[in-house]
Amino acid sequence: xxxxxxxxxxxxxxxKETIETGTKSAVKGGFTTICPMPNTKPVTDSAIILAxxxxxxxxxxxxxxxxxxxxxxxxxxxxxxxxxxxQKAGAIAFSDDGIPVKxxxxxxxxxxxxxxxxxxxxxxxEEPSCxxxxx
Numbered sequence: 001x002x003x004x005x006x007x008x009x010x011x012x013x014x015x016k017e018t019i020e021t022g023t024k025s026a027v028k029g030g031f032t033t034i035c036p037m038p039n040t041k042p043v044t045d046s047a048i049i050l051a052x053x054x055x056x057x058x059x060x061x062x063x064x065x066x067x068x069x070x071x072x073x074x075x076x077x078x079x080x081x082x083x084x085x086x087q088k089a090g091a092i093a094f095s096d097d098g099i100p101v102k103x104x105x106x107x108x109x110x111x112x113x114x115x116x117x118x119x120x121x122x123x124x125x126e127e128p129s130c131x132x133x134x135x
Contacts (some may be wrong), residue, residue, distance in 0.1 A: 012041025
Protein backbone atom coordinates (compact mmCIF):
# COMPACT_ATOMS: atom_id res chain seq x y z
CA UNK A 1 0.00 0.00 0.00
CA UNK A 2 0.96 3.63 -0.47
CA UNK A 3 0.19 6.34 2.08
CA UNK A 4 -0.20 9.50 -0.02
CA UNK A 5 -0.42 11.85 2.98
CA UNK A 6 1.69 11.27 6.05
CA UNK A 7 3.74 13.36 8.45
CA UNK A 8 7.30 12.37 9.32
CA UNK A 9 8.15 15.68 11.06
CA UNK A 10 11.84 15.47 10.22
CA UNK A 11 13.68 17.80 9.95
CA UNK A 12 12.88 19.96 12.93
CA UNK A 13 10.27 18.14 14.97
CA UNK A 14 12.06 14.89 15.81
CA UNK A 15 10.48 14.92 19.28
CA LYS A 16 7.20 14.10 17.46
CA GLU A 17 8.43 11.69 14.77
CA THR A 18 11.55 10.83 12.81
CA ILE A 19 11.98 9.38 9.39
CA GLU A 20 13.14 6.16 11.02
CA THR A 21 10.21 5.82 13.46
CA GLY A 22 7.68 6.89 10.84
CA THR A 23 8.92 4.46 8.23
CA LYS A 24 9.09 1.61 10.77
CA SER A 25 5.48 2.34 11.67
CA ALA A 26 4.47 2.46 8.00
CA VAL A 27 6.03 -0.94 7.30
CA LYS A 28 4.30 -2.45 10.37
CA GLY A 29 1.03 -1.16 8.93
CA GLY A 30 1.68 -2.77 5.54
CA PHE A 31 2.86 0.29 3.61
CA THR A 32 5.77 -0.03 1.19
CA THR A 33 5.72 3.64 0.15
CA ILE A 34 4.85 6.81 2.02
CA CYS A 35 4.60 10.43 0.88
CA PRO A 36 5.40 12.86 3.70
CA MET A 37 4.02 16.37 3.75
CA PRO A 38 6.46 19.30 3.83
CA ASN A 39 5.36 20.77 7.18
CA THR A 40 8.76 20.45 8.77
CA LYS A 41 11.23 22.98 10.13
CA PRO A 42 12.76 24.05 7.91
CA VAL A 43 9.90 23.54 5.48
CA THR A 44 10.64 21.01 2.74
CA ASP A 45 10.67 23.68 0.07
CA SER A 46 14.06 23.30 -1.63
CA ALA A 47 16.15 20.70 -3.41
CA ILE A 48 18.61 20.74 -0.50
CA ILE A 49 16.02 19.81 2.12
CA LEU A 50 14.37 17.26 -0.18
CA ALA A 51 17.77 15.62 -0.68
CA UNK A 52 18.30 15.45 3.10
CA UNK A 53 14.91 13.78 3.63
CA UNK A 54 15.47 11.29 0.82
CA UNK A 55 19.02 10.49 1.97
CA UNK A 56 17.88 9.86 5.55
CA UNK A 57 15.09 7.62 4.26
CA UNK A 58 17.61 5.64 2.24
CA UNK A 59 19.93 5.42 5.24
CA UNK A 60 17.27 3.93 7.53
CA UNK A 61 16.00 1.76 4.65
CA UNK A 62 12.56 0.82 5.95
CA UNK A 63 10.30 1.74 3.00
CA UNK A 64 10.13 4.03 -0.02
CA UNK A 65 9.80 7.71 0.91
CA UNK A 66 8.51 10.00 -1.85
CA UNK A 67 8.22 13.45 -0.29
CA UNK A 68 6.02 16.37 -1.24
CA UNK A 69 7.63 19.73 -1.80
CA UNK A 70 5.90 22.78 -0.42
CA UNK A 71 4.02 24.85 -3.01
CA UNK A 72 5.32 28.13 -1.64
CA UNK A 73 8.57 29.07 0.05
CA UNK A 74 8.21 28.50 3.78
CA UNK A 75 4.54 27.57 3.24
CA UNK A 76 3.89 31.32 3.45
CA UNK A 77 1.71 31.50 0.33
CA UNK A 78 3.71 34.36 -1.16
CA UNK A 79 6.27 32.93 -3.61
CA UNK A 80 6.30 29.65 -5.50
CA UNK A 81 9.11 27.17 -4.93
CA UNK A 82 11.34 25.98 -7.76
CA UNK A 83 8.96 23.36 -9.16
CA UNK A 84 11.41 21.94 -11.71
CA UNK A 85 14.35 21.82 -9.31
CA UNK A 86 12.31 20.29 -6.52
CA GLN A 87 10.82 17.65 -8.77
CA LYS A 88 14.31 16.79 -10.05
CA ALA A 89 15.43 16.51 -6.41
CA GLY A 90 12.72 13.91 -5.76
CA ALA A 91 9.46 15.68 -4.91
CA ILE A 92 6.53 13.55 -5.99
CA ALA A 93 4.05 16.46 -5.87
CA PHE A 94 3.45 19.81 -4.18
CA SER A 95 1.46 20.85 -1.11
CA ASP A 96 1.45 23.49 1.59
CA ASP A 97 -0.35 20.81 3.62
CA GLY A 98 -2.57 22.34 6.32
CA ILE A 99 -1.98 25.91 5.15
CA PRO A 100 -4.18 26.70 2.15
CA VAL A 101 -2.61 28.95 -0.50
CA LYS A 102 -4.89 31.98 -0.10
CA UNK A 103 -3.84 33.88 -3.21
CA UNK A 104 -5.80 32.42 -6.15
CA UNK A 105 -3.29 33.76 -8.71
CA UNK A 106 -0.43 31.94 -6.95
CA UNK A 107 -2.48 28.75 -6.62
CA UNK A 108 -3.47 28.86 -10.29
CA UNK A 109 0.16 29.30 -11.31
CA UNK A 110 1.17 26.39 -9.05
CA UNK A 111 -1.43 24.09 -10.60
CA UNK A 112 -0.31 25.03 -14.12
CA UNK A 113 3.36 24.43 -13.23
CA UNK A 114 2.58 21.07 -11.60
CA UNK A 115 0.45 19.98 -14.55
CA UNK A 116 3.29 20.88 -16.92
CA UNK A 117 5.52 18.55 -14.91
CA UNK A 118 2.89 15.75 -15.01
CA UNK A 119 2.31 15.95 -11.26
CA UNK A 120 -0.19 17.69 -8.98
CA UNK A 121 -0.86 20.09 -6.14
CA UNK A 122 -2.54 18.61 -3.06
CA UNK A 123 -4.47 21.11 -0.99
CA UNK A 124 -6.59 20.99 2.13
CA UNK A 125 -10.15 21.93 1.17
CA GLU A 126 -10.73 24.60 3.77
CA GLU A 127 -11.26 28.31 4.06
CA PRO A 128 -9.63 29.70 7.23
CA SER A 129 -11.71 32.88 7.17
CA CYS A 130 -14.82 30.82 8.00
CA UNK A 131 -13.47 30.12 11.50
CA UNK A 132 -13.97 27.04 13.61
CA UNK A 133 -17.23 25.14 13.46
CA UNK A 134 -19.16 24.93 16.69
CA UNK A 135 -20.74 21.63 17.69
